[in-house]
Amino acid sequence: MNLQQTLGVELPIIQAPMAGVQGSALAIAVCSAGGVGSLPCAMLDAAAMRHELAVVRAATNRPFNVNFFCHRVPVPDAARDAAWRRALAPYYREFGLDIEGVPSGPGRVPFDAAAAELLEKIRPAVVSFHFGLPDETLLARVRGMGAKVLASATTLDAALWLERRGVDAIIAQGLEAGGHRGHFLSDDLTRQSGTFALLPQIVHGVHKPVIAAGGIADAVGVAAALAPGAAMVQVGTAYLLCPEATTRPAHREALASDAARHTALTRLFSGRPARGIVNRLMREVADATAPAFPLATAVVGPLRAAAEARGSSDFSPLWSGQNASGCRACSATELTRALAGR
Amino acid sequence: MNLQQTLGVELPIIQAPMAGVQGSALAIAVCSAGGVGSLPCAMLDAAAMRHELAVVRAATNRPFNVNFFCHRVPVPDAARDAAWRRALAPYYREFGLDIEGVPSGPGRVPFDAAAAELLEKIRPAVVSFHFGLPDETLLARVRGMGAKVLASATTLDAALWLERRGVDAIIAQGLEAGGHRGHFLSDDLTRQSGTFALLPQIVHGVHKPVIAAGGIADAVGVAAALAPGAAMVQVGTAYLLCPEATTRPAHREALASDAARHTALTRLFSGRPARGIVNRLMREVADATAPAFPLATAVVGPLRAAAEARGSSDFSPLWSGQNASGCRACSATELTRALAGR
Numbered sequence: 001m002n003l004q005q006t007l008g009v010e011l012p013i014i015q016a017p018m019a020g021v022q023g024s025a026l027a028i029a030v031c032s033a034g035g036v037g038s039l040p041c042a043m044l045d046a047a048a049m050r051h052e053l054a055v056v057r058a059a060t061n062r063p064f065n066v067n068f069f070c071h072r073v074p075v076p077d078a079a080r081d082a083a084w085r086r087a088l089a090p091y092y093r094e095f096g097l098d099i100e101g102v103p104s105g106p107g108r109v110p111f112d113a114a115a116a117e118l119l120e121k122i123r124p125a126v127v128s129f130h131f132g133l134p135d136e137t138l139l140a141r142v143r144g145m146g147a148k149v150l151a152s153a154t155t156l157d158a159a160l161w162l163e164r165r166g167v168d169a170i171i172a173q174g175l176e177a178g179g180h181r182g183h184f185l186s187d188d189l190t191r192q193s194g195t196f197a198l199l200p201q202i203v204h205g206v207h208k209p210v211i212a213a214g215g216i217a218d219a220v221g222v223a224a225a226l227a228p229g230a231a232m233v234q235v236g237t238a239y240l241l242c243p244e245a246t247t248r249p250a251h252r253e254a255l256a257s258d259a260a261r262h263t264a265l266t267r268l269f270s271g272r273p274a275r276g277i278v279n280r281l282m283r284e285v286a287d288a289t290a291p292a293f294p295l296a297t298a299v300v301g302p303l304r305a306a307a308e309a310r311g312s313s314d315f316s317p318l319w320s321g322q323n324a325s326g327c328r329a330c331s332a333t334e335l336t337r338a339l340a341g342r
Numbered sequence: 343m344n345l346q347q348t349l350g351v352e353l354p355i356i357q358a359p360m361a362g363v364q365g366s367a368l369a370i371a372v373c374s375a376g377g378v379g380s381l382p383c384a385m386l387d388a389a390a391m392r393h394e395l396a397v398v399r400a401a402t403n404r405p406f407n408v409n410f411f412c413h414r415v416p417v418p419d420a421a422r423d424a425a426w427r428r429a430l431a432p433y434y435r436e437f438g439l440d441i442e443g444v445p446s447g448p449g450r451v452p453f454d455a456a457a458a459e460l461l462e463k464i465r466p467a468v469v470s471f472h473f474g475l476p477d478e479t480l481l482a483r484v485r486g487m488g489a490k491v492l493a494s495a496t497t498l499d500a501a502l503w504l505e506r507r508g509v510d511a512i513i514a515q516g517l518e519a520g521g522h523r524g525h526f527l528s529d530d531l532t533r534q535s536g537t538f539a540l541l542p543q544i545v546h547g548v549h550k551p552v553i554a555a556g557g558i559a560d561a562v563g564v565a566a567a568l569a570p571g572a573a574m575v576q577v578g579t580a581y582l583l584c585p586e587a588t589t590r591p592a593h594r595e596a597l598a599s600d601a602a603r604h605t606a607l608t609r610l611f612s613g614r615p616a617r618g619i620v621n622r623l624m625r626e627v628a629d630a631t632a633p634a635f636p637l638a639t640a641v642v643g644p645l646r647a648a649a650e651a652r653g654s655s656d657f658s659p660l661w662s663g664q665n666a667s668g669c670r671a672c673s674a675t676e677l678t679r680a681l682a683g684r
Binding site: 155156157174175176190191193194195196197198200201204214215216217218220221223224225227228229261262263264265278321322323325 | 497498499516517518532533535536537538539540542543546556557558559560562563565566567569570571603604605606607620663664665667
């Protein structure tokens with residue numbers, strides 16, 4: 001039985017979970033089209049998570065994916081936080097904002113017992129993890145609820161590590177992918193490979209099904225990724241213009257423009273390298289200034305809000321993969337079918 | 343007529359020109375298998391170039407490719423040269439070598455009138471350029487001898503630039519590719535894309551045939567690259583273990599080992615970013631220290647020679663793409679047929 005049959009879906013398409021730019025609506029639309037819709041939980045508090053999960057569960061009896069981050073919560077570092085505030089202070093002055101009152105909030109929380117408890121009530125068919133896996137106890141709970149477990153690998157070593165821990169399938173995330181890189185064994189970005197190099201190495205190196213991700217934006221790309229042995233593909237960026245995504249107007253505008261041809265990895269929005277369209281913050285502030293993930297988020301937030309209120313995306317994370325050419329302002333159901341060549 | 347027919351070759355395979363690790367023998371073997379063999383001239387002086395071209399011309403009446411670099415020769419910078427020597431001095435001491443006597447040689451010369459004159463006698467079917475194109479006068483001479491002109495693009499902008507200048511086909515060089523990156527419009531490495539993202543954008547963006555390069559290492563990879571519309575593919579790394587390549591023993595050993603799973607872009611061996619297997623020099627010396635291309639080469643040379651004499655590849659450029667999984671110690675004829683699924 002191949003992965004698609006194991007998951008019980010008509011199409012080999014998984015919609016990539018994209019925290020901050022989508023919620024239940026996108027996941028539901030993709031499920032209704034016959035793909036695997038994903039609900040990203042990394043940026044949801046318990047109440048929001050409960051609500052969103054209930055909405056998806058009520059809307060579809062098809063398999064869906066719930067996604068979590070698995071980072072270690074960092075020890076706050078006053079010196080790094082102060083340096084970060086110094087770097088952003090000129091922009092706070094530009095917008096007439098007070099940086100003193102901004103709390104150094106956590107930004108994102110990793111998968112924990114509270115989330116597992118919520119999931120046990122919803123029993124999703126698929127749970128996927130980014131930045132590694134939760135500890136064995138938590139992972140056993142996820143397996144215990146009958147969910148298939150997927151996790152991202154950006155190197156062959158990571159894929160082998162995940163295979164040893166018994167995941168059901170491995171997402172090979174090529175360097176082209178938008179949003180957060182999923183590396184967790186090494187922070188050395190030179191170890192990150194393009195999809196064309198990564199995919200065959202993981203396909204040949206592990207015995208688990210492999211899901212290709214990174215740079216796949218249309219039916220031809222899907223076919224090209226399945227050819228070297230991917231069991232399914234995961235597509236994110238192409239969905240960002242769909243009405244079911246919550247992509248903000250300035251982000252949509254950037255994706256639809258020539259600006260989308262220049263993306264880069266940046267730590268500035270969260271503290272971890274993530275790929276987005278290059279904008280003013282990325283051009284003007286050194287990447288190394290950002291504190292550890294996810295501590296960068298809190299202090300950028302007010303700048304982002306103030307700039308967006310003026311219609312500017314100068315301080316917004318404009319997540320995008322290197323291939324935004326597949327973005328279409330059509331329904332996610334239509335896009336999902338089109339990606340599968342239907 | 344598609345590109346393969348225009349060039350008059352049986353297989354959609356171009357062997358990537360790889361200066362320093364191959365000469366006429368590899369090109370001839372690939373031609374005899376029905377692919378396009380390539381002779382890299384970037385590191386050959388006039389006598390060697392004349393000899394190698396004559397050898398290829400005598401050995402095959404099939405189309406072959408002659409490759410040149412098109413960089414601007416930099417103005418020597420005494421301060422940067424001194425800093426470079428300071429950075430390498432400890433290693434010179436380690437090997438008991440004298441750094442004072444090492445000349446700051448040019449390393450590589452760009453395509454020029456002398457090379458054009460040589461080519462006019464040989465009349466190769468294909469001439470390819472890296473780092474842009476030569477000036478209009480020189481380019482007209484190449485066209486005048488009936489050669490088809492190929493050139494590398496690492497961004498859509500570069501592809502459009504090359505199309506405006508009338509090249510016959512564009513090599514879309516994805517970030518996975520080994521050896522020198524072919525960028526020439528911008529030095530900003532964040533503009534470099536993985537093959538999966540770059541190829542469809544160039545295929546859709548230009549009217550010329552596109553040759554896919556970067557991370558393609560076996561028949562499945564070739565098929566995956568042709569699917570999104572590549573007219574042909576260019577494969578380099580996979581050939582490096584062939585007996586017809588001049589890859590040195592330490593380099594062969596690295597390619598056949600797990601070390602090949604970690605490549606990075608480095609300026610240390612030439613002054614321009616090129617992808618190779620990470621080794622001691624790359625780990626220990628800051629990339630920014632290297633002077634402008636191609637001035638870094640001369641001072642690394644003696645270290646490389648001394649280390650290689652001891653069987654060490656610590657100071658050798660171990661060029662490799664991100665996907666060395668296709669390297670096979672078989673004849674290049676056999677490999678070429680296998681790449682094409684024959």
